[in-house]
Amino acid sequence: xxxxxxxxxxxxxxxxxxxxxxxxxxxxxxxxxxxxxxxxxxxxxxxxxxxxxxxxxxxxxxxxxxxxxxxxxxxxxxxxxxxxxxxxxxxxxxxxxxxxxxxxxxxxxxxxxxxxxxxxxxxxxxxxxxxxxxxxxxxxxxxxxxxxxxxxxxxxxxxxxxxxxxxxxxxxxxxxxxxxxxxxxxxxxxxxxxxxxxxxxxxxxxxxxxxxxxxxxxxxxxxxxxxxxxxxxxxxxxxxxxxxxxxxxxxxxxxxxxxxxxxxxxxxxxxxxxxxxxxxxxxxxxxxxxxxxxxxxxxxxxxxxxxxxxxxxxxxxxxxxxxxxxxxxxxxxxxxxxxxxxxxxxxxxxxxxxxxxxx
Numbered sequence: 001x002x003x004x005x006x007x008x009x010x011x012x013x014x015x016x017x018x019x020x021x022x023x024x025x026x027x028x029x030x031x032x033x034x035x036x037x038x039x040x041x042x043x044x045x046x047x048x049x050x051x052x053x054x055x056x057x058x059x060x061x062x063x064x065x066x067x068x069x070x071x072x073x074x075x076x077x078x079x080x081x082x083x084x085x086x087x088x089x090x091x092x093x094x095x096x097x098x099x100x101x102x103x104x105x106x107x108x109x110x111x112x113x114x115x116x117x118x119x120x121x122x123x124x125x126x127x128x129x130x131x132x133x134x135x136x137x138x139x140x141x142x143x144x145x146x147x148x149x150x151x152x153x154x155x156x157x158x159x160x161x162x163x164x165x166x167x168x169x170x171x172x173x174x175x176x177x178x179x180x181x182x183x184x185x186x187x188x189x190x191x192x193x194x195x196x197x198x199x200x201x202x203x204x205x206x207x208x209x210x211x212x213x214x215x216x217x218x219x220x221x222x223x224x225x226x227x228x229x230x231x232x233x234x235x236x237x238x239x240x241x242x243x244x245x246x247x248x249x250x251x252x253x254x255x256x257x258x259x260x261x262x263x264x265x266x267x268x269x270x271x272x273x274x275x276x277x278x279x280x281x282x283x284x285x286x287x288x289x290x291x292x293x294x295x296x297x298x299x300x301x302x303x304x305x306x307x308x309x310x311x312x313x314x315x316x317x318x319x320x321x322x323x324x325x326x327x328x329x330x331x332x333x334x335x336x337x338x339x340x341x342x343x344x345x346x347x348x349x350x351x352x353x354x355x356x357x358x359x
Contacts, residue, residue, distance in 0.1 A: 003053040003106050004086045007160075012234050013047065013356040016257065020149055027124075032163070034100065034185060036342070036344055037344055037345070039340075040340035040342060040345050041340075041345070042294060043340045043341065044245055044252075044338045044339070044340055044345070044348075044349050047250050047252065047338050048185050048336075048338060048351050048353075049213075050249070050250055050254075050337065051058075051151065051224065051249065051250055051334075051353075052334075052353045054153065054249065054356055055125075055334060055353060056106070056355065058101075058102075058103050058105070058123050058153075058263065059103070059111065059332070059340075059355045060104035060105075060283070061104035061105045061359070062101060062102075062103050062357065063101070063102040063103060063104060063120070063195070064322055064357075065195075065196075065304075066101065066102030066195055066199075067100075067101075067102065067198065067302065067303065067304070067305070068099070068100070068102075068301070068303040068328065069099065069210060069213060069214055069300070069301075069303075070097070070098070070099045070100075070102045070212045070258060070300050070301050070327060070328070071126075071191060071215070071216050071296050071298050071299070071300035072095065072097050072250070072258065072285075072298065072300060072310075072327070073095065073096040073097060073144045073269050074093040074094070074095050074096070074097065074240050074272050074286060074293055075093060075094055075097075075293075075295075076092060076093055076094075076293075077092065077093060077094040077114050077146075079091055079092050079167040082091040082163035086275050086276070086277070086278050086357040087276050088272070088277070088279065089273065089274055089276065090271060090273055090276070091138065091322065093254060093272050093293075094139075094142070094146070094254065094304075094337075095258075095335070096126075096127050096142055096253040096256065097126075097257055097258040097278055098124065098125065098127075098213075098214060098215065098256075098258075099124060099125050099235075099258055099349070100122065100123070100124040100213050100214070100224065101122075101123060101124075102120065102121070102123070102158075102187060102195060103121060103123055104117065104119050105121065106119065107119065107120075107155060107157045108119045108144035108157075109157065109190055110189070110239075111187075111243060111246065112190065114187055115187065116157055116159055116190050118157040118201070119160055120157070120158045120195060121155050121156060121157045121158060121261050122155075122156045122158065123155050123212060123257065124153070124199070124235070125151065125152070125153050125158075125249075126151075126152055126156045126176065126215070126234060126256070127141035127149050127150065127151060127152070127154055127238070127253065127255075127256050128141065128149075128150040128151070128152035128235045128236060128237040128247065129141065129234050129235065129236040129237070130148070130150070130184075130235070130236070130237065131145055131236075131238045131240060133238070135235075137230070137231070138231070138232070138233065138234060138236060139256050140215070142236065142340070145255030146255070146337065146339065146348065147252050147254065147339035148203075148251070148252075148345060149251075149252070149253050149254055149255075149350065150248060150249075150250070150251050150253065151249045151250045151256055151336070152186075152235040152237055152247040152248065152249055153247060153249040153252075153255040154165050154186070154188075154235055154247045155246075156188055156189065156190055156191045157188070157189065157190040157191070158190070158191055158193055158194060158198075159190050159191070159192055159222060160192070160194070160197060161192040161193055161197060162192065163195065165192065165193075165197075167197070168201070168205065169201070169202060169204035169205050170192070170197050170198075171184075171191055171193060171201075171209075171284065172208065173193070173205055173208060174205060178231050179234050179251060180274070180288045181228065181232040182232050182236055183243065184212075185212050185213065185232065185234075185236070185244070186235050186236045186237065186241070186244040186247050187237075187241065187243030187246060187247070187319070189246065197238075202222045203221070203223070203224040204219050206220065206224070207219075207220045207225060207226040207249075207342060208228055210226070210302070211226035211228045211229050211233060212228050212229065212232055212234075213327065214229070214233070214299045214300065215229045215233035215234035215261075216229055216233070216300065217229060217296070217341075218232075219289045219359075225273065226316065235247050240254050246309055250338075251337075252335070252338055252339035252348075253331040253336050253338060254336075254337035254338070254339055255335070255336060255337045256335075256336050257332075257333075257335035257336065258332060258334055259271070259331075259332070259333045259335070260325070260326065260327040260328040260331070260332055261329040261330050261331045261332075261333070262326050262329055263324070263329065263330065264324070265326075267327075268333050269285060269309075269326045269327050270285030270286060270299060270309070270310055270326075270327060271284075271285050272284055272285070272286055272293070279291075280293070284310075284329075285299065285309070285310040286299055286309065286310055286311070287299055287310060288311065288313055293303070299311075300327075301326075301327050301328060303322070303325055303328060304322075306334060309326050309327055321355075322357075323358060328357070330356065330357055330358040331353070331355060331356045332355045332356055332357060333352055333353050333354050333355075334352065334353045334354075334355070335350065335351070335352045335353075336349045336350070336353075337349070337351075338350075338351065
């Protein structure tokens with residue numbers, strides 16, 4: 001008589017096979033997820049390397065005698081709102097800071113024909129505006145989803161001006177339309193001006209320039225004001241405008257935060273809530289509207305002309321010691337939250353990078 005499996009043995013064997021297949025499937029899914037997560041982390045680290053290497057290269061050539069413009073903007077991000085959490089923790093705010101400075105290096109244009117080369121450029125970093133449905137209001141980064149935000153870097157090479165340039169308005173911006181301003185800010189590659197010529201631009205013209213670059217309302221002593229930020233402020237990166245893609249540095253940058261080291265206070269400045277308690281009114285470096293951050297009044301500095309810094313701090317000294325300027329100091333710390341393209345790391349990863357300015 002031939003031997004065969006009994007029904008019970010078959011059931012047991014099939015049960016064991018099902019368990020083995022279940023374990024194998026789980027291991028396979030975990031392996032696939034781990035592989036995807038590893039790729040996401042590799043993508044984020046690649047973005048980190050691209051940003052930090054560019055920052056290092058630019059600040060290596062920083063012209064400390066040139067103008068430096070920094071504006072700090074913070075906005076609530078919806079975190080730390082649950083029971084027992086501190087709604088005013090630093091992590092409850094995203095930063096949309098921006099910086100402009102002059103640097104030496106080996107610069108060349110890509111869109112100009114023939115190409116223009118130079119060893120001095122005006123550089124700025126900021127989170128970019130996106131394409132807007134209408135032209136009256138830019139699609140500012142704080143209106144975008146964090147993983148879709150773009151870090152922009154603009155580079156305007158300084159080249160010799162022509163003899164016919166108006167010294168008060170050397171860039172001809174007094175005749176600019178809104179479209180001209182957008183083109184100059186986001187797609188321009190060079191300015192026909194010297195560093196000294198930039199410093200001597202008439203205040204009324206300079207107010208417009210700073211308003212567009214800083215995306216803030218500028219008031220230079222009450223007589224010269226500009227609110228061009230309302231329609232053209234900030235950098236715009238729009239795939240429909242190929243020239244603006246020159247400003248594209250990295251996508252998936254959820255916040256861009258700039259702080260300067262203060263020897264006097266022994267901390268990085270500015271902070272939304274330096275002591276980390278639930279109260280902003282006692283020590284925040286930011287301007288407040290009641291007990292919360294002011295949405296329209298943005299702290300910042302304009303070196304060496306003046307440094308207007310947040311609540312209760314205002315410096316009007318020309319040629320102030322570079323290392324003593326709050327928000328500038330001996331080093332700058334950049335903090336950015338980076339996201340992968342597939343959203344596999346939902347909250348992104350936050351990194352800091354320090355650039356030393358006293359070398």
